[in-house]
Amino acid sequence: MASLLNASRPAVFCPGCSHDRVLHALDQALTGMGYTGKDVAIVTDIGCSGLFDTFFNTHAFHGLHGRALTYATGIKLARPDLKVIVTMGDGGLGIGGAHVLSTCRRNIDLTLLVLNNFNYGMTGGQCSSTTPQDAVVGSGFLNKLEKPIDICQVAGAAGAGQVSRASTYQKDLVARLQTAITFEGFSLVDIWGICPGRYTRRNKLTPKSIEQSQTQLPALTDFQALNARMEYGKAYREQAAKLSQPPDPVRIKVTCQAPRTGRTEVVILGSAGQRIITAGELLCLAGASAGCHATQKNDYPITVMKGHSVSEVILADTTIEYTGIEDPSVVIALAPEGVNRRQKMLAALSSDSVVIKAAGLELPPSDAVVVEVDFKAHKIRSQDWTLAALAVMARKTQALTMDMLTAALKLRFKKAVYDTAMAITQKIVAC
Amino acid sequence: MELTLMEGNEAIAWGALAAGCNFFAGYPITPATTIYNTMLKLLPPKGGICLQGEDEIASIGFCLGAAMAGMKAMTATSGPGISLYSEQISFAIGSEIPIVIVDVQRLGPSTGSATKGADGDIQFMQWGNSGGLPVIVLAPVDIKDCYELTVKAFNLAERFRCPVFVAANKEISMTRETFCLDDLALPPIVERRQADARTPYLPFEIKDNGTVPDFLPIGGDRLVRQTSSTHGANGYITTDPDEIAAMQARLNLKIARSVAEFTYFDEYLVPDADTLVIAYGVTARASKEAAKRLQQRGQPVSLLVLKTLWPVPEILIKEKAAAYQHVLVPEMNLGQYIRELQRLLPDKKISFVGQMNGELIKPGQIMEVFAHG
């Protein structure tokens, strides 16, 4: 099999750089497995290891520092048949740590080669996430204060499908790379090597000492057995195939007539759990069933199960321009939380406005016509007050009709819920 | 007329689907989350991919990888996420990767207010990249625009191989609104131009006096190189100042020179008006309402609604403003786009109505300017 290395672009690493050996080992691994250039994409990070893609005649993607795994993930999901190899230094490992962890968790079929030389070669030998605490590097005393990461343990704990530790100088490096490339899932090879350009100017590191250090480390857990599961892309496609097609957007037929022309503003004030937002949506659907345009703006805190809930709805037989509330025709007030949010608006209501309010609720004085409803006396549960209030609105105001509300309920709910909802509206209309 | 009710964000998602989007990745953030929610419902059952990245940087990174492998990709976020996208946006600009980026703007700075609207990222979208090259920014006014402009955004991203922003706002994106699907005016779908299979492929080579390189996907039959480094036509690093300068000039020119072809706008010009309101986004709606009411009061005012914000449609603005003494610019920020208008219209009296309090600018606030003459 012909080499995948680009004859016209020979590698430019410093003499003695371990990257050069890994480069050739990767070439031998790929060609030994029968891959041609178009079968492979090499995705590289920043730094000296980020030059890898330029030396290969394969598909190549060289992106931002620490983000190589993110592009590789997009490429692999788009092209499941492509063999995607990612090279990254110990610098990329640190800056892109979140992506390393997440890629391990995903178990997507990528091979990550960490070219671990314990420092940032390209920028002047500063400490990285793997620099030993006793090393002398370009970051002064700072590396003495930070514990180096053992990426193999971290990756395994994060769920990587296959994890292995290697030395650039071990005889079976090619075979080790092939094992990683063959693995269907995320495999990470932590390849220790020497950076004569920076690191070994002030630190002693030899192929022998690397081998010794590695043998002194406790053996890695069998992460392949521990983390065995289906490859991410395969699992994704399997899950997706089970999904049913999403329904098309609903086209609302005009089945009834709006009680009046012009713009009607409705504000619903309540608290979380009172189905205020649903009521706003029902009003919009009711409007559309009568051929009206509708807008709905909601206001609720990020704690969705507590606090105020406010919905502002506008219905109009013409296009709605401004979506804010200027002069509400109807205000439905059901809880103090919502009322507190709109004190100013409530106080300014004119005699043209109708307020439908829950019995006992205190409102600031205004000129509005107030309709008080004792929902409790009608044995209506608090979460149904909004719906009941809409029924009152249909009966007492010129903003909504029962036909419109019925049409909205039909659009919004399935049969069983629709029946219950209709029963609630009838309960209040009957009184 | 049959109306459909949905949120602006849902319309963006449906627009993306209509444009052929088959890859979405995002990180949940109010007020953009419902785009992700909707894409998650729409894409996987149709064979597309929707991912939730571990963060915003990953989300847009997935998109860039997928886009280079031939997919049509979109991501959506708000101001805090755009900040994190920044370096990837620069990459997409410099390395000509098609992507649609939705910025559902919320009140900043920083974490700001998740559920309050603003148009505070208008300059940020253009200048939040390293290198200072132009991007395309389209700004929807209503739900119909959310749908239509998203389709147009994809077409532009494909045609120019560049990031295209949809500059939405919480006030459009999270507002439910009715619209008629049959009223949508959708352009034909544009696909990136594929390289001729018979000639050798250089990933950034320009042919026929064009400005956009032909595309081939990573993973196809011919080798493709992509790089974030300064590169020549072959996709390898170049240090040749002439080659670098030519590439920079082309990246600038390909967007700047074509803006007339994608200058989207609406106009409501009335005779005898001496003022032109220039507005965009949700504030265009209050402006239109204000113009209507002023007209009824016998104070005619014209309105130009810009839907292409970047590159600044200079020819359009100069032409439309020519007949007016006074230009009024309302913005949900403390004065961002007005800087462009001041630069273009030095001899006009330009007034500003702006606010950053999480609330819509009211028609009354715009009308007040006229009450005081």
Ligand code: SF4
């Ligand atoms: S600086 Fe170090 S890592 Fe970079 S090429 Fe030189 S020896 Fe290799």
